[in-house]
Amino acid sequence: DIVMTQSPFSLAVSEGEMVTINCKSSQSLLSSGNQKNYLAWYQQKPGQSPKLLIYYASTRQSGVPDRFIGSGSGTDFTLTISDVQAEDLADYYCLQHYSYPLTFGSGTKLEIK
Amino acid sequence: EVQLVESGGGLVQPGSPLKLSCAASGFTFSSNWLNWIRQAPGKGLEWVASINPDGSSTYYPDTVKGRFVVSKDNAKNTGYLQMNNLRSEDTAMYYCASGGITWGQGVMVTVSS
Numbered sequence: 001d002i003v004m005t006q007s008p009f010s011l012a013v014s015e016g017e018m019v020t021i022n023c024k025s026s027q028s029l030l031s032s033g034n035q036k037n038y039l040a041w042y043q044q045k046p047g048q049s050p051k052l053l054i055y056y057a058s059t060r061q062s063g064v065p066d067r068f069i070g071s072g073s074g075t076d077f078t079l080t081i082s083d084v085q086a087e088d089l090a091d092y093y094c095l096q097h098y099s100y101p102l103t104f105g106s107g108t109k110l111e112i113k
Numbered sequence: 114e115v116q117l118v119e120s121g122g123g124l125v126q127p128g129s130p131l132k133l134s135c136a137a138s139g140f141t142f143s144s145n146w147l148n149w150i151r152q153a154p155g156k157g158l159e160w161v162a163s164i165n166p167d168g169s170s171t172y173y174p175d176t177v178k179g180r181f182v183v184s185k186d187n188a189k190n191t192g193y194l195q196m197n198n199l200r201s202e203d204t205a206m207y208y209c210a211s212g213g214i215t216w217g218q219g220v221m222v223t224v225s226s
Binding site: 040042044050051091093097103104 | 148158213
């Protein structure tokens with residue numbers, strides 16, 4: 001099974017600041033066939049179901065603000081949120097869908113000071 | 114409007130069965146994978162089951178393999194999760210998701226005597 005190690009567990013920032021959330025996989029998520037990384041990022045606001053932010057490690061889902069940026073390849077991935085807004089208060093999860101069983105990171109709680 | 118609506122949750126005793134439904138609307142259900150993901154109270158996301166578009170292939174983690182069965186009726190635009198021999202550790206909010214993009218609002222399953 002691929003283990004997804006996500007960090008930090010939580011962080012608190014002021015509006016306008018930038019945050020980075022990291023996810024490391026125990027095996028490469030890069031497909032040799034299409035050169036795509038099978039890594040997605042989700043945002044879950046309090047009391048809501050998760051929402052897809054980023055897929056293939058760096059492709060922003062339609063409608064997602066461009067302050068959300070996904071990067072990385074292979075085993076190391078980062079979600080960067082620039083100019084954090086109060087509405088970004090949420091839990092964030094990475095997901096590998098390279099192989100079964102699909103596995104999520106443990107989550108990062110973003111709090112706004 | 115693209116939508117998934119889960120139903121069928123509730124309080125059941127350990128060892129009991131329960132069947133969840135996931136009704137889709139606003140998109141071509143038959144062309145998409147269907148996934149079930151759960152979230153125990155205060156915990157992170159856990160993948161539970163996947164089924165391919167035509168229903169011919171299914172996938173499960175070891176934690177539910179042999180107890181849960183995922184299916185989909187493309188004619189009815191509805192997916193299902195049959196859960197058997199439920200345990201207390203199966204207590205969670207259960208979400209269905211089409212591919213990884215559209216998620217339902219979730220349905221609560223509580224396993225307790």
